[in-house]
Amino acid sequence: MQTSVIADNRQTADGIFRLKLNCPAVAAAACPGEFVTLYSGVNTLRRPFSIASVTDQSIIIYYKLRGRGTEFLSGLKSGAELEVNGPLGNGFPDFCGKNILLAGGGIGIPPLFFYLTRYAEKNSFTACLGFRRSQEIYLENEFRNFTSRVRIITDDGSAGERGLVTDALTDEAASGKYQAIFACGPEKMLEAVQQISSGCNIPAWISCEAVMGCGMGICLGCAVKSTAGYNLVCADGPVFPAQAVQFTHG
Ligand SMILES: Cc1cc2nc3c(=O)[nH]c(=O)nc-3n(C[C@H](O)[C@H](O)[C@H](O)COP(=O)(O)OP(=O)(O)OC[C@H]3O[C@@H](n4cnc5c(N)ncnc54)[C@H](O)[C@@H]3O)c2cc1C
Ligand code: FES
Structure with a gap:
């Protein structure tokens, strides 16, 4: 367990917050796909969050307001201390020279962004990013800084294409140009990714x-x-x- 210092904590989309934590040891060790657990208030278990990106000194987390723990986090101010444990878990495979399809749904998008930032020069990427509606879109511009192939899909059609992220994934996978799929999102989406992966014979890894x-x-x-x-x-x-x-x- 380490003590981090909050460098920034602000709302970035409807119900979505971006938290920057100064914790050099975690930042130095983190790999894409790994997560940390954060102190989330008295009598509350530490909550797990994916690492969305790192700098020399800091990690960035995106969190969605859900209940007691994330409510507690949303009230923390810059300069406050926060206990962090990690990095924990495993990561996505360390690939080189592949054409990779990223599929993220809602608050499942951050670990895919970390992979993109770290591996953009070693692989080619297309990202299909799904949100319920335009007000919940986050990280879009950041993805576009690393790949020109970004498809935004919203359930209600209020931005990008109307539909489910798995509709776009089905199109892309059928093109036959990808060697791997990485996905993170709601369970129903991951189950669909599993089916698309076996139907198109493209290996997939899901978080x-x-x-x-x-x-x-x-x-x-x-x-x-x-x-x-x-x-x-x-x-x-x-x-x-x-x-x-x-x-x-x-
Ligand atoms: C490996 C891993 C990585 C994660 N990465 C992120 C991340 O980057 N950003 C992020 O916002 N969240 C992430 N989560 C989910 C996050 O841990 C939960 O949203 C958080 O613990 C909710 O805490 P809470 O106290 O605010 O809500 P609680 O009071 O615990 O729950 C409030 C409501 O949210 C529901 N809920 C709680 N946890 C989940 C969950 N995991 N999935 C769906 N519904 C849930 C509960 O059933 C309840 O209805 C991750 C979870 C795991 C396991
Ligand atoms: S959370 Fe305790 S074993 Fe995974």
């Missing part, structure tokens, strides 16, 4: 979410079904080969 307790492989609270039995999202993931995950909601 899964689970409600976490310890965040360190001890409490078994984040177990998800896999083809090999059960995996812990915090210790074995959060990134898994798509075909290794068994979705249980039917």
Whole structure:
């Protein structure tokens, strides 16, 4: 556990906040796909958040207001101290020379952005980014700084294309020009990514979410079904080969 200092904490879209934490040791060790847990108030378990980017001294997190923990975080001011644990978990594969399709839904977009920033010179990228509506769009311009191929999709058509991010993903995957898909977002979306991946024969890696307790492989609270039995999202993931995950909601 380390003490970080909040460099900035502000709302960046409807219900979405950007938090910059000064924590040089975490920033130096972080890889795309990994996460941290943050102190989120008295009598509240530490909450997990993906690392969205790093500088020499800092990490950046994007968080969506959901409940008690994120409400607590949204009230913190620059200069305040915050306990951070990480980086935790595994990352997306370290690829070179590939054409990679990124598919992000809502608050699942940050770890894909971190991968893009770190690997933009080693691979080619197309990003399909899905939001419910235009007011919730964030990170679009930042993605465009690293790749010219960005598709914005909204559920209600208020910006970009109308539909689901998986509609755009289906088009792109059918083109036959990609060697890998990386995805993060709601479970229904990840299940669709799994099907697109097997239908188009493109290997995919998905970052899964689970409600976490310890965040360190001890409490078994984040177990998800896999083809090999059960995996812990915090210790074995959060990134898994798509075909290794068994979705249980039917
Ligand atoms: C590996 C990993 C990476 C994550 N990265 C991010 C990130 O970058 N940004 C971000 O905003 N969130 C991220 N999350 C989810 C984040 O941890 C939860 O949103 C947060 O813990 C909610 O805390 P809370 O106290 O505000 O809400 P709570 O009071 O705990 O819950 C409020 C409501 O939100 C629902 N909820 C809680 N957690 C989740 C979840 N994981 N998925 C869907 N619904 C949930 C609850 O069921 C409840 O209805 C990540 C989760 C994991 C496991
Ligand atoms: S959160 Fe405790 S084992 Fe994963």
